[in-house]
Amino acid sequence: xxxxxxxxxxxxxxxxxxxxxxxxxxxxxxxxxxxxxxxxxxxxxxxxxxxxxxxxxxxxxxxxxxxxxxxxxxxxxxxxxxxxxxxxxxxxxxxxxxxxxxxxxxxxxxxxxxxxxxxxxxxxxxxxxxxxxxxxxxxxxxxxxxxxxxxxxxxxxxxx
Numbered sequence: 589x590x591x592x593x594x595x596x597x598x599x600x601x602x603x604x605x606x607x608x609x610x611x612x613x614x615x616x617x618x619x620x621x622x623x624x625x626x627x628x629x630x631x632x633x634x635x636x637x638x639x640x641x642x643x644x645x646x647x648x649x650x651x652x653x654x655x656x657x658x659x660x661x662x663x664x665x666x667x668x669x670x671x672x673x674x675x676x677x678x679x680x681x682x683x684x685x686x687x688x689x690x691x692x693x694x695x696x697x698x699x700x701x702x703x704x705x706x707x708x709x710x711x712x713x714x715x716x717x718x719x720x721x722x723x724x725x726x727x728x729x730x731x732x733x734x735x736x737x738x739x740x741x742x743x744x745x746x747x748x
Contacts, residue, residue, distance in 0.1 A: 592622070592717075592718065592719055592739075593622045593623070593624055593716060593717065593718035593719070594620045594622065594623055594624075594718060594719050594720075594721050594741070595623075595624055595625065595626050595629075595669065595709060595712065595713045595716075595718045595719070595720050595721070596623065596625070596629070596720075596721045596722070596743075597629065597706070597709060597720055597721065597722035597723070597724060597728075598629050598632045598633060598705070599722060599723045599724060600613065600721045600722055600723065600743050601625070601629065601633075601662070603723075603743075603744075604617065605658060610743075610744055612743060612744050612745060612746055612747070613743045613744060615747055616721065616741070616743035616747070617743070619747075620721075624666070624667045624668070624669045624716070624718065625662055625663075625666065625667070625668050625669065626668075626669050626671075626708065626709045626712040626713070627668055627669060627670045627671055627712070628671060628705045628708040628709050628712065629705070629709060630659065630662070630663060630668060631703075631705065632703065632705050633655065633658075633659050633662070634659060635703070636655065637652050637655045637656050637659060638652075640652035640655065669712050669716055669718075670712075671708055671711070671712055672715070674715040675708070675711040675712045675714075675715045675716075676711070678711040678714060678715060678735070679704075679707055679708050679711040682707045682710065682711060682731065682734065682735065683704065683707060685734045687730060687733070687734070688707060688730060688731060688734065690702075691704055691706055691707055691727060691730075691731075692704035692707060706722075706724065706727050706728060706731065707731060710728060710731045710732075710735060710738050711735075713738060713739075714735055714737045714738055719738075719739035719740065719741055720738065720739070720740050720741070721741045721742075721743045722740065722741075722742065722743075723742060723743075723744050725740060725742045728740040
């Protein structure tokens with residue numbers, strides 16, 4: 589892979605934590621020279637940590653503590669790319685695209701609010717001339733139809 593900056597989505601980052609990390613993900617990561625994390629991904633992981641803490645019980649609290657340490661390490665390792673003014677403008681535009689609305693608006697009767705993190709990650713990637721590494725290819729391809737500068741990789745796919 590080239591020296592292009594790659595932003596891993598939460599699912600790709602989470603895979604790297606696994607003891608039995610998918611071999612294609614490990615190969616993909618080894619081929620990438622420059623990584624950065626979108627601030628939105630930090631939000632998603634922090635949200636997961638807090639949900640675990642709120643769940644209660646010793647096991648949930650222990651898992652939350654482990655994930656919190658991992659999150660701290662990710663932030664220290666950085667760089668963390670912000671949802672700055674340019675990315676926010678693009679994010680705002682993407683929120684108005686009818687085909688992408690279901691990525692941001694919670695369905696009636698849903699027990700969990702929909703967080704438009706993929707739209708924000710895509711916006712951060714585009715304004716930083718970065719690509720996104722994700723297993724969630726279908727949503728990011730939908731975004732790319734409205735934002736052709738977006739480059740998406742599935743690190744779980746075999747190398748080409």
